[in-house]
Amino acid sequence: MEKEKVFLPYKILKEGGCGEIVEKKSRFIATLSPAASEEEAAAFIEAMKKKYWDARHNCSAFVIGERAELTRCSDDGEPAGTAGKPMLEALLSSGVRNAAVVVTRYFGGTLLGTGGLVRAYTQAVQAGLEASGIALMQYSTEFIIRTDYNGIGRIQYILSQMGLRTEESEYTDTVRLKLTVPWQETEELRKKLTEATAGRVEIEEGKSYYSEA
Numbered sequence: 388m389e390k391e392k393v394f395l396p397y398k399i400l401k402e403g404g405c406g407e408i409v410e411k412k413s414r415f416i417a418t419l420s421p422a423a424s425e426e427e428a429a430a431f432i433e434a435m436k437k438k439y440w441d442a443r444h445n446c447s448a449f450v451i452g453e454r455a456e457l458t459r460c461s462d463d464g465e466p467a468g469t470a471g472k473p474m475l476e477a478l479l480s481s482g483v484r485n486a487a488v489v490v491t492r493y494f495g496g497t498l499l500g501t502g503g504l505v506r507a508y509t510q511a512v513q514a515g516l517e518a519s520g521i522a523l524m525q526y527s528t529e530f531i532i533r534t535d536y537n538g539i540g541r542i543q544y545i546l547s548q549m550g551l552r553t554e555e556s557e558y559t560d561t562v563r564l565k566l567t568v569p570w571q572e573t574e575e576l577r578k579k580l581t582e583a584t585a586g587r588v589e590i591e592e593g594k595s596y597y598s599e600a
Contacts, residue, residue: 394526394570394571395454395526396523396524396525396526396600397453397454397482397484397523397524398481398482398483398484398521398522398523398524399421399483399484399485399486399521399522399524400419400420400421400422400483400484400485400486400519400520400521401421401519401520401521401522401599402421402519402520403418403419403420403421403519403520404418404419404515404516404517404518404519404520405417405418405419405515405518406511406513406514406515406516406517406518407511407514408507408510408511408514409495410495410499410503410506410507410510411495411497411499411503412495412496412497413492413493413494413495413497413499413507414491414492414493414495415490415491415492415507415508415510415511416439416490416491416492416493416511417488417489417490417491417511417512417514417515418435418488418489418490418491418515419486419487419488419512419515419516419518419519420486420487420488421485421486421487422449422451422485422486422487423451423485424451425449425451425457425459427487428449428451428459428487431487431489432445432447432449432461432487432489435447435489435491436489439489439491442491442492442493443464443492443493443494444462444463444464444465444470444490444491444492444494445463445489445490445491445492446460446461446462446463446465446470446471446474446489446490446492446508447459447460447461447463447471447474447487447488447489447490448460448461448471448474448475448478448487448488448512449478449486449487449488450475450478450479450483450484450485450486451484451485452484452485453484453524453597454484455479455484458475458479459475460472460474460475465492465504465508466501466504468501468505469501469504469505469508470490470504470508473505473508473509473512474488474490474508474509474511474512476509477508477509477512477513477516478512478516481513481516483516483521488512488515490508490511490512490515522599522600523599523600524597524598524599524600525569525570525597525598525599525600526569526570526595526596526597527567527568527569527570527595527596527597527598528567528568528570528573528592528593528594528595529565529566529567529568529592529593529594529595530564530565530566530567530568530573530576530590530591530592530593531563531564531565531590531591531592531593532563532564532565532566532580532588532589532590532591533561533562533563533564533588533589533590533591534561534562534584534587534588534589535561535562535587536561536562537584537587538562538583538584538587538588539562541583541584542564542580542583542584542588544583545576545579545580545583546564546566549572549575549576549579551566551568551572551576552566553565553566554566554567567598569600570595573592577590
């Protein structure tokens with residue numbers, strides 16, 4: 388269970404985007420940007436405030452870290468809890484990490500009320516997410532597989548069945564394959580290869596890291 392907690396897949400904002408909704412003539416413009424640190428998030432928020440200097444509100448939120456270790460949000464003059472918090476919750480519920488969002492509001496003349504504001508800011512973030520590029524980050528381990536020529540056919544069949552792609556192959560007096568395996572599949576692969584070759588396989592694990600799935 389500990390392994391599952393540590394190496395859980397997560398999403399990142401690969402490319403920022405912009406989405407907009409209109410609620411009772413108020414415009415809500417959500418702009419998202421990747422942010423790997425609090426400094427990057429703060430710089431992005433400041434840039435959006437300068438870009439939309441004439442707007443009534445530039446509310447913001449960001450999530451940093453694969454397990455959302457750092458979060459911040461701001462209502463920027465809206466009633467407490469009606470903008471920044473729902474924006475942050477929309478980011479968290481999407482599963483996206485290392486992302487910052489600013490929702491710019493141009494007031495349309497009609498008050499939306501607490502519930503209306505929460506819905507509008509939430510929907511604006513969702514619209515911005517839909518316009519952004521999102522990637523899944525998965526924890527994987529490098530596998531070096533060595534076997535004789537009798538076992539290579541069975542090994543290639545297993546790799547194909549599991550959807551694993553060989554990155555490097557070397558054919559000398561033995562066969563050497565290199566591939567990257569999602570951590571949750573490493574034990575299954577090791578067991579299948581050992582059984583299929585009656586133990587005539589050598590498996591070496593290399594470095595483990597998060598990479599784009």
